[in-house]
Amino acid sequence: MKTFLVYNTSYFGDTILTDALCRNLKRLYPESRLVFVSNKPFTDISQYMDGVDEVWTYDKWGIHKGLAGWYKFYKEHKNQYVFDAAFVIYGNERGILLSKFLGAKKIYADNRHAIVRLLLSNGKINYGKWIHVQDRHAYLAELYAGKPMESMKIRYHVPDEAFAYINERLLKGITKPIIALNPVTKREEKDLKPDTLLALAQKIKEAGMIPAMIGAGKDCESYYENLPPADRQVLLNLVNKTTIPQLGALLKSCAVLISADTGTAHFALALDVPVVDVFYLNDEANLAAWGPKAFYRHRLIARGGDFSAENIWKNTQDLIAENISL
Incomplete structure (x- = not known):
């Protein structure tokens, strides 16, 4: 061996x-x-x-x-x-x-x-x-x-105890579909714009779903706290509420993840969760190296594209519809 x-x-x-x-x-x-x-x-x-x-x-x-x-x-x-x-x-x-x-x-x-x-x-x-x-x-x-490698999906196996925490505590009593929003990156210029996040949250709510903000660290906390109090009430705030395995279980419970350019987007792909990736800065060469490969369930909105909440939401709806039909 x-x-x-x-x-x-x-x-x-x-x-x-x-x-x-x-x-x-x-x-x-x-x-x-x-x-x-x-x-x-x-x-x-x-x-x-x-x-x-x-x-x-x-x-x-x-x-x-x-x-x-x-x-x-x-x-x-x-x-x-x-x-x-x-x-x-x-x-x-x-x-x-x-x-x-x-x-x-x-x-x-x-x-x-x-x-x-x-x-x-x-x-x-x-x-x-x-x-x-x-x-x-x-x-x-x-x-x-000395044998050919295969281009294959990455995979992450969520432990049972993480699902137990999500189902029995964090999301207990929630029956509506959840759309996860992951707006914060390590570079502010790559973050999802707050106005766009709030507009998306409103569209998600109007569609009968729950917009949930996820993320970890002080930057995520500050991002949420800096949103207008009256507007952020539409969000289910799950910032700093999970470990990494628990985040995996949470994402598996969501219909789609809408994410800025972060490792969480790669993580969701490893979980086979549909992702709408919003890449404000990446050029074509970077996307070829770091963007989602074609065999993942995703939509990619990159530099030069339409970053409006309307377009991001349309891509989200299209992705949901595709996966319902599978």
Whole structure:
């Protein structure tokens, strides 16, 4: 039985997109064991990703910060497994070195530094037709196996206890369909405009559905609090009300997610939840790499498109109608 190490200590969306690699490794080696090294805040993402058997939490802003922290992590996990191969996302040099110290027989990563490449089993990578980030992650499996990778959907398995919290507590007594609204990103210029959010919320209410604002962190709280009090009353405020698995259960309970350009949109796709993506800034090249692939249930409104609430709502209605007919 082969044992693999996948290293990705990046953020929410980056982590979930790595599932394309994990699923390809499991497709090629069904009996293998896959260990995922995850950034601490996103352990709950990697833990329930399809294809992941075990998660090692890397607390890069806490006990594993810096060189001393890196060495502490190494000591915590050395000699646990003999890894047949390690796959290091984004060519992270800390991850490459860790893989080497852990004794991985082969290491695959996209790193441009000539000295670092001496540690790798691959040379400069020619991705050929693969443009999207999730496909490029998966291509590392092809380099190892020597067999073609498949472009496939990412998947996240929501644990039962998360559904119990949503159904028995957070949404208890709610019977109307819910449309989730995720307006806040890490960059204010990418956020869904407040006037657009409120106009959408009103349209959702008029359609007999419930507009629910989701998100996490102080920026989301501030966004909600800065909405006019009389207008924001139409929203079901679910900001900071869920863990990541609970957010998964919540999204599975929604008819559609309308989202700005965030990792939550990728997460919803991994849950097979229909998504209307609103990308204010992305150009064509960025969309080819980061936008939803064609096999996901989605609508994309990108730079140069119509960002009016009317158009976003029309796309939402079209997506709902399509999925009812399936």
